[in-house]
Amino acid sequence: MHALIHLSQSTPGIFLTWGVFGIQLGNLIVIVSMFVVFGLALVVPFPRGAREGRESRESREDMK
Numbered sequence: 712m713h714a715l716i717h718l719s720q721s722t723p724g725i726f727l728t729w730g731v732f733g734i735q736l737g738n739l740i741v742i743v744s745m746f747v748v749f750g751l752a753l754v755v756p757f758p759r760g761a762r763e764g765r766e767s768r769e770s771r772e773d774m775k
Contacts, residue, residue, distance in 0.1 A: 725736040
């Protein structure tokens with residue numbers, strides 16, 4: 712077990728650089744996945760039960 716821990720700590724990470732900006736690949740993956748989850752939270756509608764959906768549809772139709 713110690714050999715695995717030592718091996719994983721001794722190998723350098725993969726760094727991506729662009730001009731003066733540099734980031735580790737693992738951190739970039741985490742940041743991109745957070746943006747994807749945030750975007751999905753904005754786009755995907757909240758789940759509604761059948762009763763709630765019907766009531767809101769009926770109330771919108773009554774307003775017309």
